[in-house]
Amino acid sequence: MNQTARSFRSTLPRFRQSLLVLLSLSTLSFASHAETISVQHAQGTAQVPIKPAKVVVFDLATLDTLRTLNIADVVIGVPETPYPKHLSHFQEASYTRVGSLFEPNYEVVNQLKPELVIVGGRSGPKQPDLAKLAPTIDLTVNQENPVSNVDSNVRLLGKIFDKEAAAEAELKKMHDAIAALKQKASGAGTGLIVLTTGGKMSAYGPGSRFGIIHDVFGFKPAVTDLKESNHGQAISFEFILKTNPDWIFVVDRDVAIGSEGQSAAKLLDNALVRKTNAWKKQQVVYLDSFNWYLLASAGLTAMQENIQQLSDAVSAHQHH
Amino acid sequence: MLIHPGSNPLTSSYRLLLLPTIFLLALSLISISIGVGDFSFSHLWADNDDADVWQLLVISRLPRTLALILSGMTLAVAGLIMQMLVRNRFVEPSTAGTIESATLGILLVTLIAPDTPVFIKMLVAGAFSMMGTLVFMALLSRVPLRSPYLVPLIGLVLGGVVLACTTFVAYRFDLVQSLHAWTIGDFSGVLQGRYELLWIGLLLALLACFAADRFTVAGMGEAFTTNLGLNHRALTLFGLLVVSGISATVVITSGNIPFLGLIVPNIVSLLFGDNMRQSIPWVALLGGTFVLLCDIIGRLIYYPYEIPIGTVVGVIGSILFLTILFGRRNRA
Numbered sequence: 001m002n003q004t005a006r007s008f009r010s011t012l013p014r015f016r017q018s019l020l021v022l023l024s025l026s027t028l029s030f031a032s033h034a035e036t037i038s039v040q041h042a043q044g045t046a047q048v049p050i051k052p053a054k055v056v057v058f059d060l061a062t063l064d065t066l067r068t069l070n071i072a073d074v075v076i077g078v079p080e081t082p083y084p085k086h087l088s089h090f091q092e093a094s095y096t097r098v099g100s101l102f103e104p105n106y107e108v109v110n111q112l113k114p115e116l117v118i119v120g121g122r123s124g125p126k127q128p129d130l131a132k133l134a135p136t137i138d139l140t141v142n143q144e145n146p147v148s149n150v151d152s153n154v155r156l157l158g159k160i161f162d163k164e165a166a167a168e169a170e171l172k173k174m175h176d177a178i179a180a181l182k183q184k185a186s187g188a189g190t191g192l193i194v195l196t197t198g199g200k201m202s203a204y205g206p207g208s209r210f211g212i213i214h215d216v217f218g219f220k221p222a223v224t225d226l227k228e229s230n231h232g233q234a235i236s237f238e239f240i241l242k243t244n245p246d247w248i249f250v251v252d253r254d255v256a257i258g259s260e261g262q263s264a265a266k267l268l269d270n271a272l273v274r275k276t277n278a279w280k281k282q283q284v285v286y287l288d289s290f291n292w293y294l295l296a297s298a299g300l301t302a303m304q305e306n307i308q309q310l311s312d313a314v315s316a317h318q319h320h
Numbered sequence: 321m322l323i324h325p326g327s328n329p330l331t332s333s334y335r336l337l338l339l340p341t342i343f344l345l346a347l348s349l350i351s352i353s354i355g356v357g358d359f360s361f362s363h364l365w366a367d368n369d370d371a372d373v374w375q376l377l378v379i380s381r382l383p384r385t386l387a388l389i390l391s392g393m394t395l396a397v398a399g400l401i402m403q404m405l406v407r408n409r410f411v412e413p414s415t416a417g418t419i420e421s422a423t424l425g426i427l428l429v430t431l432i433a434p435d436t437p438v439f440i441k442m443l444v445a446g447a448f449s450m451m452g453t454l455v456f457m458a459l460l461s462r463v464p465l466r467s468p469y470l471v472p473l474i475g476l477v478l479g480g481v482v483l484a485c486t487t488f489v490a491y492r493f494d495l496v497q498s499l500h501a502w503t504i505g506d507f508s509g510v511l512q513g514r515y516e517l518l519w520i521g522l523l524l525a526l527l528a529c530f531a532a533d534r535f536t537v538a539g540m541g542e543a544f545t546t547n548l549g550l551n552h553r554a555l556t557l558f559g560l561l562v563v564s565g566i567s568a569t570v571v572i573t574s575g576n577i578p579f580l581g582l583i584v585p586n587i588v589s590l591l592f593g594d595n596m597r598q599s600i601p602w603v604a605l606l607g608g609t610f611v612l613l614c615d616i617i618g619r620l621i622y623y624p625y626e627i628p629i630g631t632v633v634g635v636i637g638s639i640l641f642l643t644i645l646f647g648r649r650n651r652a
Binding site for chain 2 (some may be wrong): 081082139196199200201203233234235236237238239241253254263267270271272274
């Protein structure tokens with residue numbers, strides 16, 4: 001009796017141990033049985049699970065697209081940054097802050113144990129490091145062919161989250177809007193894209209980060225020899241007067257310290273700019289700097305809003 | 321009775337000033353003639369009704385050239401005053417925490433009350449740069465200075481700490497790019513009505529000229545100054561007020577122009593020694609010339625686009641600075 005009791009006592013832990021091993025084995029096999037697909041992203045291919053429920057997103061354009069496709073509830077971690085209006089609910093405390101737009105907080109990401117991490121644009125270069133923690137895809141939009149990049153990104157997200165029909169519908173909406181804008185813009189005259197910050201200005205041309213205005217939406221560039229540069233070319237007011245564009249598209253970088261376009265309008269309101277066609281015809285458009293600057297107009301809603309703003313601006317003047 | 325020309329070193333050096341003055345004026349004409357708009361001097365007097373050329377001159381070209389000369393002159397004088405007060409050749413507003421403090425002031429006032437008039441912003445910037453410079457002086461009086469190189473090092477460290485705070489605030493409020501625009505000097509946005517604060521800087525520099533002899537005395541030390549019956553403390557404060565005011569007007573109008581207050585007074589002192597009354601017009605003229613020249617280069621290299629003057633001065637200035645540094649070492 002004593003012996004049996006002892007043997008029982010000694011077998012109990014062993015039994016418990018084997019049970020644990022069994023359990024862990026079953027979870028392991030369960031995990032490996034979860035469906036994954038191989039996807040192509042900006043920096044290669046990655047194996048990602050289908051319909052992941054815990055996603056960390058560093059790219060605002062992707063957040064925008066996920067929200068537009070009604071799959072934002074899978075997001076658990078977002079970057080610490082100012083958010084545009086239509087993404088403001090990501091500011092809520094229920095979303096874990098996982099670093100800045102540029103620099104992930106790897107500790108926090110690791111603790112969240114995400115099933116998928118999405119980077120893009122400013123966070124794009126961190127893909128290889130994040131890939132060591134979780135499957136990570138880079139959805140950076142290449143400025144050379146932004147629209148086809150948005151297409152493939154939206155389709156990819158649709159595939160991963162099983163929302164392919166919704167993705168196609170949104171893309172069709174976008175392409176229709178672009179075609180309509182293109183038609184209006186082609187006869188609207190020349191345009192110059194100006195970014196203002198701290199009382200200084202720089203110009204952007206086709207192929208630049210805001211070049212979609214010329215390359216895709218079809219506004220004729222007022223200057224054709226602008227070199228591509230991520231930070232534009234420093235220009236003077238005389239330059240604006242000399243090129244005399246019919247449209248001035250302004251990205252006000254100082255929007256954080258005032259309301260939209262206010263500081264830029266103050267900067268541009270001077271005797272030289274007042275003599276340009278754009279000013280005389282009231283064709284100075286203050287672009288939504290969040291949509292253009294932070295999202296690089298690569299999210300579905302941002303893109304739609306940008307097209308809408310330009311389209312409205314052109315129609316307002318065609319009726320005159 | 322005839323005074324032989326050249327017998328008085330002061331009058332002879334004033335006479336020598338004619339040449340650099342002419343050079344500065346010539347550069348000004350070149351500076352005025354450069355720009356993207358259609359402008360030429362012959363058009364001004366041509367018999368046509370083209371008011372545009374005059375407008376371009378008055379609104380854009382003249383203000384820019386004046387702003388350049390004013391900033392160059394005043395910043396160089398500010399550097400000279402600081403070097404006299406601290407008795408160290410390697411001190412100027414951007415190696416003493418002055419400029420960085422002014423920038424912090426501008427950032428804070430822009431964040432808290434963005435619609436504040438520029439003049440008030442300048443006063444706030446001036447107050448901040450004054451405080452920063454006072455901290456620098458207080459640090460100097462507490463640190464045993466075994467080497468003259470230690471003084472600017474302390475200033476650079478202080479400036480670095482202030483800049484770190486500024487960058488942190490700017491980063492938090494997504495203003496890092498605007499901060500860059502304030503810290504790197506650039507005259508591309510100068511127009512009539514947008515540079516006039518610089519005249520206040522000139523006024524301060526002129527005041528300093530009148531007190532030039534006193535600064536020379538102050539440069540010989542506190543005991544010496546007190547022996548001559550001058551109030552060393554008041555003189556130092558006045559000097560700092562001038563320096564802070566000038567730094568604030570320049571930073572708020574165009575952004576910082578590095579090295580200027582350091583190189584120009586050093587070149588002048590190599591030529592004429594340390595009599596401030598004698599060297600002040602030279603420092604002012606050379607400062608204006610240097611800034612004009614750098615801006616012309618920045619506007620031509622990449623025409624019709626511009627390279628900010630802060631970048632041009634940074635490149636040319638650092639080379640000149642190193643040359644002076646090694647030159648002085650060899651002489652000593």
